[in-house]
Every structure is written in C-alpha cells, then in structure tokens.
Amino acid sequence: MEVxxxxxxxxxxxxxxxxxxxxxxxxxxxxxxEEAITFLRKKGMAKADKKGDRTTGDGAIGSYIHPGAKxxxxxxxxxxxxxxxxxxxxxxxxxxxxxxxxxxxxRFTSRxxxxxxxxxxxxxxxxxxxxxxxxxENVIEKIVDGxxxxxxxENCLLDQPFVKDTSISVQELIKQKIATLGxxxxxxxxxxxxxxx
Numbered sequence: 001m002e003v004x005x006x007x008x009x010x011x012x013x014x015x016x017x018x019x020x021x022x023x024x025x026x027x028x029x030x031x032x033x034e035e036a037i038t039f040l041r042k043k044g045m046a047k048a049d050k051k052g053d054r055t056t057g058d059g060a061i062g063s064y065i066h067p068g069a070k071x072x073x074x075x076x077x078x079x080x081x082x083x084x085x086x087x088x089x090x091x092x093x094x095x096x097x098x099x100x101x102x103x104x105x106x107r108f109t110s111r112x113x114x115x116x117x118x119x120x121x122x123x124x125x126x127x128x129x130x131x132x133x134x135x136x137e138n139v140i141e142k143i144v145d146g147x148x149x150x151x152x153x154e155n156c157l158l159d160q161p162f163v164k165d166t167s168i169s170v171q172e173l174i175k176q177k178i179a180t181l182g183x184x185x186x187x188x189x190x191x192x193x194x195x196x197x
Contacts, residue, residue, distance in 0.1 A: 001031045011036050041176070059188065060085045064098035070195045073098045076188030084183045093177050093185070099163070100170060101192050106157035109187050114156065122151055157187060 003026040011022040011033055021040060029035035059078035066072070075098045077090075084090050108114050126147040130140045152159045158171040165173075178185050 003027055003031060007031060007033070011040075043179075058082050058085050060091070060094055062091070062094035062098045064095065064102050066102050071102045072193045073101045073190060075101060075190040078186045078188045079181070080183040084181050084185075087181060089177065090181060090185075093174070096162075096164060096173070097157075097170065097187065098190075100160070101157065101190050103163045104157075104160050105192065106160055106190075107155045108157065109189060110158045111152050111156050114152070119148075122148065157190065 003023055007026055008019060008022045011026060012019065014033065014037055021043075022036070025036040025039045025043075026033075029039055057078070058081050059076065061074060061076050063075075064073045075094065077094045077097060079085050079090060123144055126144045127140055130143045131137075135143060154160070158169065158174075160170055162168050162170050162173045168176075174185050174187070
C-alpha cells in the first residue's frame, strides 16, 4: 500500500512523531492510522526505557493553583538539559502533572517512596480484612498483594491513572514525553497544600 503525504500529516498531528517515523509506522501497519499510533507508542516506550538510566540534572519547578485558591501544588520535574526544560511541551507536562496532583491527591511520588511502616500497616489491615471475611489462609497473601497494587495506584503519583486520560498512568505519560523530547524525565518531588474547613 502506498503511504500518502496526507496520511503522514494526519499521523503526525495525532502522534507528534517525526515525518520519517510516521512514514515507517504507516508502512509497517499497511496505512492503518490507529495501528500506526500504537506502533509509534510501543517504539517510543522502548526508546524511553533505554533513556531511563540517564541523569536528570536540570529541570524546572512548576505550580498550579486551583480556582478558588484553596488548593496549591509545587512540583519539581527533572530532565537532562535546560534546553528541554524551557521547551513548551515540557512546560505543558509540568503543568499537567501539577494539576493532576491537585486533583488526585497522591501521598507519594513512587512505590519506592512508600515507607516500610506504611507498607507493613497496609498489609496488616488488608490481611485482617481478608481473615474477617472468612477467606482461607492460603489465598490471603494473593488478596493482600492485589489490594497493595490498588493501594499503589491510589497513593503513588507515578502509578495513578492520569486525570486527563485515565487510559494511561502518569508514568506512561512521562514515558511518552521522554520518547518525544529525547531526554530522560523524572519527578523530583512535590508538595500539595489544601485549605480545608
């Protein structure tokens, strides 16, 4: 099948990928735009994984104040160079993550940041609940593991479904930007403040 300029243009608008990448993706998927987007995302994620070990010594701090000025967020987003830190797409990501934190109220940045005492307490509570509901001992560990996955998804920023597109996690959103911007990106930390009555 022949890949036309219009097809490449449509895919570029939808994916943000380069002309050559779009042309190759369309060839690989016989001109199917949706399949080509999936192809590009997979390729981008693989690229992003390779960049994951690179040092993020630069970046920017962004903020978000929710209308009504009762919720505010500061977030540190790190990258490799100030060139990327000043990029509009990077700045938009920074704002999106700050807004996500305001809405989703994560307690931790990643699973690694959850303290051992919190992990132990949660596991103990989940095991107790399973026993109380009459579950046999041999399945309690599996139940606890399942509930811990849910706990991470609700409480860890990188595991949370992104508020603007719940089909991806915040970590997947960041990986997409790593693929497009060509640099490793990490969340250095955040602070969320809320005035409650």
